[in-house]
Each structure stands twice: as structure tokens, then as C-alpha cells.
Amino acid sequence: MSTLLSIQGMSHYFGGLKAVSNFNFDIPEGVIYGLIGPNGSGKTTTFNLITGIYTPTEGKVIFNDNDVTGLKSYRIVQRGIARTFQNLRIFGDLSVLDNIRIARHFNFKAGLFGSFCRTPRALKEEKRIREEAMQLLEVMHLQNRANEVAKNLPYGELRRVEIARALATGPKLILLDEPAAGMNPKEVSDLMTLIQRIRDEFKVTVFLIEHHMKVVMGICEYIKVLDFGETIAEGLPEAVGKDPKVLEAYLGKGGA
Amino acid sequence: MGNLKLPRFTIAAVLFYVVIQALSLTGALNGYFMIIINMSLIYVILTVSLNLINGITGQFSLGHMGFAAVGAYVSGTITTLILKLSPDIAANYPIFILAIIAGGLCAAVVGLVIGFPSLRLKGDYLAIMTLGFGEIIRIILNNIDYVGGPRGLLGIPKFSNFTIIYVFTFLTVVLLRNLIQSSHGRAMLALRENEVAAELVGVDTTRYKVLGFIIGAFFSGIAGGLLAHLLQIAHPTQYGFYASALLLVYVYAGGMGSITGSIIAAFILTFLTQFLQLGLDSLTNLTGVTFGSEWKMVIYAVLIILIMLYRTEGLMGMKEAKILKIEEEKK
Amino acid sequence: MGSIFNLQQIVNGLQLGSIYALIALGYTMVYGIVRLINFAHGDFYMVGAYAAYGVFYLFNAFIGGGAPTAFIVLILAMAAGGAIATLANQIAYKPLRYKPKMSSLVTALGVSMFLEYFFSAFPLIGANPRGFPDLLPKVIYQVGPAAISNYFIIDVVVAAVLMAGLTLLIQRTRLGRAMRAVSQDKDASKLMGINVENIITWTFLIGGIFAGAAGLLAGMTYPRIDPYMGILPGLKAFIAAVLGGIGNVPGAMLGAYIMGLAETFANAWNSLLGAGIAFIILIIVLLVRPTGILGEKLADKI
Numbered sequence: 001m002s003t004l005l006s007i008q009g010m011s012h013y014f015g016g017l018k019a020v021s022n023f024n025f026d027i028p029e030g031v032i033y034g035l036i037g038p039n040g041s042g043k044t045t046t047f048n049l050i051t052g053i054y055t056p057t058e059g060k061v062i063f064n065d066n067d068v069t070g071l072k073s074y075r076i077v078q079r080g081i082a083r084t085f086q087n088l089r090i091f092g093d094l095s096v097l098d099n100i101r102i103a104r105h106f107n108f109k110a111g112l113f114g115s116f117c118r119t120p121r122a123l124k125e126e127k128r129i130r131e132e133a134m135q136l137l138e139v140m141h142l143q144n145r146a147n148e149v150a151k152n153l154p155y156g157e158l159r160r161v162e163i164a165r166a167l168a169t170g171p172k173l174i175l176l177d178e179p180a181a182g183m184n185p186k187e188v189s190d191l192m193t194l195i196q197r198i199r200d201e202f203k204v205t206v207f208l209i210e211h212h213m214k215v216v217m218g219i220c221e222y223i224k225v226l227d228f229g230e231t232i233a234e235g236l237p238e239a240v241g242k243d244p245k246v247l248e249a250y251l252g253k254g255g256a
Numbered sequence: 257m258g259n260l261k262l263p264r265f266t267i268a269a270v271l272f273y274v275v276i277q278a279l280s281l282t283g284a285l286n287g288y289f290m291i292i293i294n295m296s297l298i299y300v301i302l303t304v305s306l307n308l309i310n311g312i313t314g315q316f317s318l319g320h321m322g323f324a325a326v327g328a329y330v331s332g333t334i335t336t337l338i339l340k341l342s343p344d345i346a347a348n349y350p351i352f353i354l355a356i357i358a359g360g361l362c363a364a365v366v367g368l369v370i371g372f373p374s375l376r377l378k379g380d381y382l383a384i385m386t387l388g389f390g391e392i393i394r395i396i397l398n399n400i401d402y403v404g405g406p407r408g409l410l411g412i413p414k415f416s417n418f419t420i421i422y423v424f425t426f427l428t429v430v431l432l433r434n435l436i437q438s439s440h441g442r443a444m445l446a447l448r449e450n451e452v453a454a455e456l457v458g459v460d461t462t463r464y465k466v467l468g469f470i471i472g473a474f475f476s477g478i479a480g481g482l483l484a485h486l487l488q489i490a491h492p493t494q495y496g497f498y499a500s501a502l503l504l505v506y507v508y509a510g511g512m513g514s515i516t517g518s519i520i521a522a523f524i525l526t527f528l529t530q531f532l533q534l535g536l537d538s539l540t541n542l543t544g545v546t547f548g549s550e551w552k553m554v555i556y557a558v559l560i561i562l563i564m565l566y567r568t569e570g571l572m573g574m575k576e577a578k579i580l581k582i583e584e585e586k587k
Numbered sequence: 588m589g590s591i592f593n594l595q596q597i598v599n600g601l602q603l604g605s606i607y608a609l610i611a612l613g614y615t616m617v618y619g620i621v622r623l624i625n626f627a628h629g630d631f632y633m634v635g636a637y638a639a640y641g642v643f644y645l646f647n648a649f650i651g652g653g654a655p656t657a658f659i660v661l662i663l664a665m666a667a668g669g670a671i672a673t674l675a676n677q678i679a680y681k682p683l684r685y686k687p688k689m690s691s692l693v694t695a696l697g698v699s700m701f702l703e704y705f706f707s708a709f710p711l712i713g714a715n716p717r718g719f720p721d722l723l724p725k726v727i728y729q730v731g732p733a734a735i736s737n738y739f740i741i742d743v744v745v746a747a748v749l750m751a752g753l754t755l756l757i758q759r760t761r762l763g764r765a766m767r768a769v770s771q772d773k774d775a776s777k778l779m780g781i782n783v784e785n786i787i788t789w790t791f792l793i794g795g796i797f798a799g800a801a802g803l804l805a806g807m808t809y810p811r812i813d814p815y816m817g818i819l820p821g822l823k824a825f826i827a828a829v830l831g832g833i834g835n836v837p838g839a840m841l842g843a844y845i846m847g848l849a850e851t852f853a854n855a856w857n858s859l860l861g862a863g864i865a866f867i868i869l870i871i872v873l874l875v876r877p878t879g880i881l882g883e884k885l886a887d888k889i
């Protein structure tokens with residue numbers, strides 16, 4: 001298995017406050033990799049550093065053998081890293097279909113002139129993007145919601161829309177930030193199946209932040225545990241689950 | 257498939273033009289009425305172009321009339337110069353068209369200049385900065401004696417007529433409609449909805465923010481040029497902060513994000529302004545007490561407060577009338 | 588070039604700065620508490636000036652009545668400013684408190700337009716500028732090359748007293764502590780039992796009072812008032828508040844005096860520069876250091 005994402009010597013400070021410290025790890029292609037830890041341990045910050053929202057104070061992010069450290073977020077996305085957010089960031093007043101189509105925009109091969117004048121090429125591209133978006137919605141069983149205004153959808157479906165939108169960018173690596181938050185047990189099961197499909201059918205490597213232990217232990221192939229911005233354990237789920245440092249960090253906190 | 261709707265709007269637009277033009281030529285609609293129609297059309301361009309920046313891209317521009325001022329002064333200077341060299345108005349219509357476009361392009365450059373600082377600022381800070389830029393433009397124009405300084409640019413030839421204004425308005429509406437309902441337009445909408453998320457689905461938010469300003473400024477400059485050649489004067493006070501604030505009323509009344517709303521609002525409010533003025537004049541005559549034109553602005557101020565308190569989405573919200581929609585929705 | 592930095596200009600600049608300071612404080616306090624740029628604030632200043640003028644108009648006896656009556660007029664102007672500010676808050680701003688910020692901004696514009704055009708349109712007031720009668724006989728002292736009037740002393744002293752009073756209020760009283768708490772964290776304040784809406788009302792009230800005072804001082808010092816007199820000073824005072832750090836009370840005072848001095852010097856050199864200096868300062872601040880001289884960054888959580 002080749003390494004898809006390599007974090008090398010990454011540290012990040014907010015002013016004098018250490019958020020993340022001396023990270024070194026590799027994510028191999030084709031796995032589901034979990035990131036867990038108590039609140040405030042630096043998990044979302046790690047995602048923000050990888051996706052270019054912050055530029056790390058020290059260290060490098062190597063994706064697909066390319067150094068993407070410090071690149072602007074949209075460039076990193078265009079190179080193949082997508083993400084979802086802890087607090088949903090859906091385009092609320094737009095339709096579900098539009099939410100997906102926007103994620104295909106950077107593939108739009110007609111320029112502004114084409115859009116202004118509705119040239120045949122622009123129209124062809126519009127058709128293609130529409131079809132690709134509808135296909136993705138069908139795969140995610142959201143095709144019936146295509147024309148609904150996004151903010152009207154129930155929470156569980158909105159989470160799926162956000163995942164679909166991230167997938168629509170055609171990534172090789174997807175970062176899911178607490179995708180199971182606020183879900184009932186059935187939704188959690190469906191989510192676990194979906195994440196496995198993302199790995200198997202979409203061929204996308206998954207890097208996952210979760211608090212929901214059932215999800216983490218159920219589908220992750222490797223786990224990294226953070227506390228106060230430092231790694232306190234990593235490896236296979238069974239080993240990590242028994243690690244005394246991990247149990248101490250969580251003070252006995254288990255599945256939801 | 258998508259092409260079926262475009263001719264529908266074009267047909268309607270052509271019909272409207274023919275009807276109004278016929279009524280005008282036969283004298284059924286007098287000159288005064290035609291001036292109001294022309295003003296309404298120019299305000300359509302202004303409102304729709306501001307809507308692109310504020311309503312679609314989600315930025316907050318409080319200096320939109322500054323762009324119009326640039327267009328007015330640039331085109332006005334060109335035509336007054338040309339006319340000195342070759343006084344035949346009829347032959348110079350092509351130059352006029354070019355002058356208008358030149359005015360728009362110059363305004364677009366100013367839009368680019370304003371667009372860049374806008375990248376670092378959000379919300380209220382952005383509003384204040386655009387306000388500041390609008391005022392700087394006004395102060396500069398007030399102090400350039402070559403274009404008339406505080407007296408304004410006078411003696412601009414009356415090139416604007418119903419046909420030309422109508423064509424420019426039609427083109428503005430169609431071009432902006434096409435843009436907004438295209439993939440590029442959706443990228444701009446994404447910017448409005450959630451800038452971080454837009455960036456994280458691959459949208460170059462910097463590019464689209466600046467683009468919004470450039471395109472909005474361009475059309476505003478066009479409107480300014482048309483206005484200057486209708487009123488035959490360009491004066492710094494026409495393009496100050498309050499003119500920009502009034503435009504905001506227009507955009508909000510119609511609906512942030514709706515071209516249809518902007519068109520309707522521009523017509524209704526421009527006509528309303530005239531009717532209000534007539535009403536005030538009648539009241540003055542009836543009662544002997546002077547009801548000054550400031551009362552119109554008082555009414556607009558109350559109107560905008562009421563809209564904000566009770567119907568923020570204005571007339572159309574973000575919706576578009578079917579006749580302006582390109583896509584068919586498959587249910 | 589050196590000649591514009593003389594004592595006379597400094598005196599004029601400090602005088603102007605005192606008035607800007609009183610206006611800027613209202614802007615900065617309101618922004619600190621509700622994150623709203625109250626465009627109408629400059630018009631509260633105008634209302635204060637007109638209230639004072641109205642008092643003269645109605646009670647002619649006040650003219651030439653000396654210091655005690657001047658003091659009463661000041662109180663009335665402050666009351667008028669406070670009243671209109673509280674009213675605007677209750678009617679137009681409070682209902683939109685928890686809606687998107689753009690609505691409040693546009694509403695503030697509406698309130699501003701309303702005040703200006705209403706005063707302009709109302710037959711008894713009207714758009715024409717009016718001369719402010721002399722509250723107190725003007726006395727001029729020669730200090731070296733500069734002519735300093737007693738009005739200068741009054742402006743600076745009144746401003747200083749009010750600013751000192753505000754500082755005391757903020758640092759030493761319960762109300763002041765509550766105001767500081769609310770401007771730092773509204774939700775936490777609520778949880779601690781502070782009635783946030785009340786504190787907001789107080790903030791508008793105090794800001795309006797200061798604006799009213801500034802209106803009277805301005806009317807007295809630059810004796811011409813008109814319904815649009817609040818537009819430019821309001822804008823410049825706001826820029827001063829941004830310069831000093833919006834939301835920061837000492838920052839507003841600092842920014843205002845810098846603005847007053849800068850504008851006076853710029854005007855002495857070249858009137859075009861004088862007209863534009865405020866906006867140039869604005870653009871520079873927003874581009875170089877948007878948080879202002881004494882301000883702090885308000886962070887965004889992703």
C-alpha cells in the first residue's frame with residue numbers, strides 16, 4: 001500500500017498556545033483511519049491544517065508525493081483532499097442539486113464568456129455537471145431531494161448531503177469531521193456502511209474524526225489518539241482500545 | 257432543452273419595447289412619462305448590478321454609485337470632446353456607444369481596485385470600506401476642474417433615447433441572468449452562502465469576490481453613462497453616499513438575489529418617486545404649506561425600516577420568475 | 588510645511604478632537620456591545636444640536652443668560668440625544684438583534700435617512716442652516732501666536748469631564764462591569780444573570796447622551812446647524828473609532844484626537860487633502876491594521 005498522506009514534523013501554535021505538537025504520521029491509500037481524543041485535543045485543528053485553513057507553524061503536509069503545505073484551501077481541494085465539517089456548512093438557501101454541482105465547478109471547462117453567452121460548449125458542460133451531480137445523488141439515495149432547498153432537509157439527510165458534496169469534488173482522500181454527531185442508532189449503522197462504500201466503491205481513503213466509539217471500533221483500520229495536541233497512542237483498534245493512557249484520557253468514556 | 261426559455265423572455269422584451277415605443281410615437285405617452293420609463297430602465301441596470309455584488313456574491317457594497325460616477329464622467333468627457341471636434345450628433349451615435357462601454361470598462365477597473373481590499377474584510381468593515389471608496393471618488397471628481405469640479409460636467413449631449421437605453425438594459429438583464437444561472441453563478445452563490453465551505457469544495461473565493469465587483473462595477477458604469485447622457489449633466493452629488501444608500505433600498509425591496517425582483521422594484525420605486533413628487537406638489541398647492549421633496553426620502557427611509565423589520569426578503573426573496581429561469585425543474 | 592504644525596492648529600485640532608471624541612465613544616460602545624455600526628449615531632448628534640437650538644427658539648430669555656443657563660441647555664441637549672438613541676434602539680434595532688447583521692446595518696441607514704430628511708422636511712425645522720446664537724459671550728485669549736477662545740476651553744473641559752465620568756462608570760460601577768461583560772461575551776453574561784437587553788439600552792442611552800453633548804458643543808463652536816450636519820462628523824468620528832480600535836473606549840478617545848489634529852493640519856496644508864484625509868486614514872487602517880491601534884482581533888472559530 002502506498003502512502004497517500006504524509007504529515008512530517010507538524011506543529012501549530014496559536015499565539016503562544018500549542019494546538020498540535022510534532023505530528024508525524026502516514027496514511028496509506030485505501031484505508032479508513034480514525035482520529036480520536038477528548039474535546040480540544042487538536043483534532044479539528046489537524047483537519048484545518050491539512051486542508052489549508054491554517055498554515056502549520058512548522059512541518060509539512062505531503063499529499064500524493066506533492067508538498068501541499070501552505071497552499072490555499074481551494075487548491076488543496078482541487079488536488080484531491082475533501083472534507084466535511086463538525087457543524088454542517090451546507091449552502092442552505094440553495095437546492096440540494098446546486099450544493100453538489102458547486103463541488104463540480106472547478107471541473108467546468110467553459111469560461112466566463114461561455115457562461116455569459118451560453119455557448120454550445122458551456123451548455124454541454126452544464127449538462128455534464130448536472131448529470132454527474134444527479135448520478136452522485138442517486139448513489140447516495142438523495143435523488144428525490146434534488147430540487148429541495150437544502151435548509152429544509154432533516155439533519156440526518158443534511159449530513160449525507162455534505163458527504164455527497166465532498167465526494168463530488170472527486171477526491172482521493174476525504175476528511176470526515178464527526179459525521180455521526182447527532183445521529184440515532186439506525187443512522188449510525190447506515191453511516192458506517194456508507195463510509196465503507198466510500199472506501200470500496202468510490203476508492204477514496206477516509207480519515208475520520210469521531211467520538212462515537214461504535215463507529216471508530218467498527219470500521220477504522222488504524223486509530224490515532226490525541227490529547228492536548230500530542231499523540232498518546234496509535235495503531236490497531238484493539239490495541240488502542242486497551243491502552244491505559246487512552247482510557248485515562250477519556251476517563252472511562254465509551255460509546256454514545 | 258434549456259433554450260426554450262430564452263426566446264420566451266426575448267419575445268416578451270421585444271413586445272414590451274414595441275408597445276411602449278408605439279405609444280410614445282403616437283403621443284399617447286408623453287415626454288414626461290418616457291423620461292420616467294428611461295430612468296426606470298437605468299435603475300434596473302443599477303439595481304441588478306448591485307444585486308450581483310450584494311445579493312448573489314454576498315459582499316456588502318455601499319459605494320455602488322461611485323462606479324456609476326466613473327462611467328458617467330468618462331463617457332461624458334469623451335462625447336463632449338468628440339462633439340467639439342465634430343458637432344453632428346446623428347453621425348456620432350457609434351462613438352456614443354463606444355463611450356458608454358469605455359465608461360463601463362473604466363468603472364470595472366475601479367471595481368478591481370476596490371475588489372482587492374475587499375478580500376481581507378467582511379460584513380460591516382467591508383461596507384465601510386466601500387463607503388469610503390465611494391466618497392473618495394466623489395471628492396476627487398469634485399476637485400477635478402477639467403470635468404467641472406463642484407459645478408459638475410455640463411453640456412453633455414443628449415444621446416440617450418428609449419431604444420438605446422432599452423437595448424442596454426435588456427442585454428444587462430440577459431447577460432447577468434445567464435451568469436447567475438450558470439456554474440460560475442453558483443460558485444458566487446456558494447460564496448454568499450458559506451465562504452469557508454465554498455473554498456473547501458474547490459471554489460477560488462478570491463477570484464469570485466473580485467469578479468463580482470468587476471462585473472457589478474462595469475454595468476453600474478454603463479448605467480452612469482446612460483444617465484449622464486439623458487440628464488445632460490454629471491454632478492458629484494448625484495453619486496454620493498445617499499444615492500448608493502437609496503440603491504440599497506431598491507435591491508432590498510425587490511429581493512436580495514432576485515433579478516426579477518430588482519426589475520420590478522426599479523420600476524415601481526422610480527414611478528413611486530414621481531408620483532410622490534406629484535402628490536407633494538398637489539398637497540403644497542392645496543394647503544399652502546410647502547411640502548418639500550425631502551418628504552419622499554422620509555417615506556423611503558420608513559419603507560426600508562419596515563422592509564427590514566417585517567419582510568427582509570422584499571418582494572421576491574431569492575426567487576426568479578419562471579420567464580427568467582433557464583432550467584426546467586424535473587420533479 | 589513646518590508652519591502648519593503651529594500652536595493655533597494644535598488648538599483647533601484638539602477642539603475638533605474633543606467633539607469627535609464624544610461622538611466616537613457612542614459608536615465604539617455600541618459596536619462593542621452589539622457589533623453594529625450605528626450609522627444613525629451622527630444624527631443623534633444633530634438632534635442634540637437642534638434640541639439646544641429649539642430651546643433658544645422657544646425660550647428667548649436663555650440667550651445671554653450666562654453659565655447656569657448654558658449648563659441647562661447642555662443637559663437638555665444630552666437628554667435629547669439620549670432619548671432619540673433609546674427610541675431608535677427600541678423601535679428599529681432591538682427587533683433585529685438576533686437576525687443577520689446586514690438587516691441591522693441597513694435599518695441603521697434607514698434611521699439615519701429618516702432623521703435627516705424628516706428634520707429637513709418638517710416645516711418648522713427645514714433644510715436651511717441656522718445660526719446658533721451665542722450661549723456665552725466669546726472671549727479670546729492670546730497665547731503666543733495663537734488665539735484661544737473660551738469656547739475651546741469649554742469644549743475640551745466638557746469633553747474631558749464626560750470622558751472621565753465614562754471611564755469611572757466603566758471601571759468602578761456595577762453597570763460598567765456589566766457593560767464590559769456583555770461586550771466580551773453576551774451568552775456568558777446572560778448565564779451570570781445580567782439582563783443583556785437592559786445593558787444594551789443603557790449603552791445606547793449613554794452613547795446618545797454623549798452625542799447630544801457633542802451636538803451642543805459643535806453648534807456653539809461652529810455656529811451653524813443643519814439637518815445634515817451629522818453626516819460627515821459622524822463618519823469621521825466613526826473612522827476615528829476604527830483607528831483607535833473599534834469597541835475600545837480609550838481607543839475611541841485616542842483615535843478622535845488623532846483625527847481632529849490630522850484633519851486640522853491637512854486642511855491647513857491643502858483643502859482637498861483636508862476633505863479626504865479621513866477616508867485616506869480609513870483605507871490605510873482597514874488595509875494595514877483593521878483592529879486599530881488599541882484593538883484586539885475577534886477570532887473566527889472554524
